Amino acid sequence: MHITKVFWYAVAICIAIVVWGVFAPDQLNGFTTSVTGVIYNQFGWFYTLVIIALIGFCIYMMFSRFRNVKLGKDDDEPDFSLPAWFAMLFSAGMGIGLMFFTTAETISHAFIKSPNAEPGSEQAILESLQYTSLHWGFHGWGLYAxxxxIFAYFKFRVGAPGLISATMEPLFGKKAMRGPVGQVIDTLAIFATVAGVASTLGFGSAQINSGLTYLFNAPDAFWFQLLILIVATVVFIASAWSGIGNGIKYLSSINLWLAVILLLGLFTVGPTTYIINMFVTTIGNYAGNFIQMSFDLKPVNESQRGWVNDWTIFYWAWWISWAPFVGMFIARVSKGRTIREFIIGVLIAPTLVTFIFFAVFGGSALNLEQHGIAKLSSLATETVTFGMFEHYPLGAILSFLTIIVVAIFFITSADSATFVLGMFSTGGQLNPSNIVKIAWGLLLSAMAAIVMYSGGLDGFQNMLIIAALPFSIILILMVVSFYKTIKKIED
Structure with missing residues (x-):
């Protein structure tokens, strides 16, 4: 077992935040809120440009002269089948968020606060799926890709350690990146990962609690969410213990099939024609307004700018904070694939699947409120999906299946994260020790619990925004270093 200084630095930071949250939760939440406000107002443009630039670079690489370069040696073959590979990368990249926001975000944009129109109007309803597609489509998956x-190329083609600092050695040299500067970079990556994953664990605990309350009248309280978190922690640590080839692979594959069954079930009992029409219209609106939506920060309207901060900038920060973890995990399972195959699998395929999920779930929710059948916009975010199922046939079965899917997404995201955190804190080992994975699993859950206790969902958002800023700068340096290296090696 090789534990580096980075492990202890990152653990110390996480423990300090946990202790701060236990003894002074209001102070912690107030501090993160004030810092977040500054970042929203001063750096929202920066997040936007970083995300757009990465999409452009991703598409360039797919069609460049490097498109047939293998992520590995020339004779390497993929370690996992195409379905298993896609299931793992999709489960790690989307996870609980997909089930949490498919209905809630769509309803919010249509009937609570719209970016451009009067809530409840025809324009607001049509734009609701258009903007959820913006937040969950190419922008996020392009960043992950x-x-x-970069991780996969450096690890499997160049033979570098599985560390962020290792990807920047061509720019700054081994001495700098294997010394204090590199340790700071890797520590920042770990903190960004912990903040991003802890927020998702909080989302998942809240939605599982909501579903159990809806179905079985379970207590809707912090202590019950904490109990859910504890049970899930035991399960995802056990899964991480078994390794990628066993627990993580099988759980990801099972969950993707369960999610597809849930999708087909709602598509069948829901407003099928309405869903199809909304899906086709949304694709057209998304494609036609892609550039305008991507760059629109609404600088002259304070109310609309507030919407951009609360939704779009928050999402860019969320994606960025997840990028070290998801990027490394996807890289870990992608050895042997060409760059073009890799980008199609990580950028295009998940985006299309995501659009389908939002059309079915979001469209089914919109149909109810548009026609006055249900007031879903009055429900809490984590309850909207279950409130929607109540008005369709087989609602109880679909709700129960949703709880299972959310729970497994919870587990697959967390066990993937513990695996990657183990890699980052053991010098880039492909198979970190179980002791390290257990330590990170416990710390992730402790962070999730304390942020739930201190600030709820607002606290999660604040941590995400703060953690993403330093890593967004690191992302730019990683791209420059990668392009310099691939030109040198492959030309």
């Missing part, structure tokens, strides 16, 4: 591509 670039980060994962």
């Amino acid at each position: 670039v980060v994962a591509l």
Whole structure:
């Protein structure tokens, strides 16, 4: 077992935040809120440009002269089948968020606060799926694809350690990146990962609690969410213990099939024609307004700018904070694939699947409120999906299946994260020790619990925004270093 200084630095930071949250939760939440406000107002443009630039770089690489370069040696073959590979990368990249926001975000944009129109109007309803597609489509997956591509190339083609600092050695040299500067970079990556994953564990605990309350009248309280978190922690640590080839692979594959069954079930009992029409219209609106939506920060309207901060900038920060973890995990399971195959699998395929999920779940929710059948916009975010199922046939079965899917997404995201955190804190080992994975699993859950206790969902958002800023700068340096290296090696 090889534990580096980075492990202890990152653990110390996480423990300090946990202790701060236990003894002074209001102070912690107030501090993170004030810092977040500054970042929103001063750096929202920066997040936007970083995300757009990474999408452009991703598409360039797919069609460049490097498109047939293998992520590995020339004779390497993929370690996992195509379905298993896609299931793992999709489960790690989307996880609980997909089930949490498919209905809630769509309803919010249509009937609570719209970016451009009067809530409840025809324009607001049509734009609701258009903007959820913006937040969950190419922008996020393009970011994941670039980060994962860089990790995979350096690890399997160049033979570098599985560390962020190792990807920047061509720019700054081994001495700098294997010394204090590199340790700071890797520590920042770990903190960004912990903040991003802890937020998702909080989302998942809240939605599982909501589902159990809806179905079985379970207590809707912090202590019950904490109990859910504890049970899930035991399960995802056990899964991480078994390794990628066993627990993580099988759980990801099972969950993707369960999610597809849930999707087909709602598509069948829901407003099928309405869903199809909304899906086709959304694709057209998304494609036609892609550039405008991507760059629109609404600088002259304070109310609309607030919407951009609360939704779009938050999402860019969320994706960025998840990029070290998801990128490394996708890289870890992608050895042997060409750059073009890799980008198609990580950028295009997940985006299309995501659009389908939002059309079915979001469209089914929109149909109810548009026609006055249900007031879903009055429900809490984590309850909207279950409130929607109540008005369709087989609602109880679909709700129960949703709880299972959310729980497994919870587990697959967390066990993937513990695996990657183990890699980052043991010098880039492909198979970190179980002791290290257990330590990170416990710390992730402790962070999730304390942020739930201190600030709820607002606390999660604040941590995400703060953690993403330093790593967004690191992302730019990683891309420059990667391009310099691939030109030198492959030309």
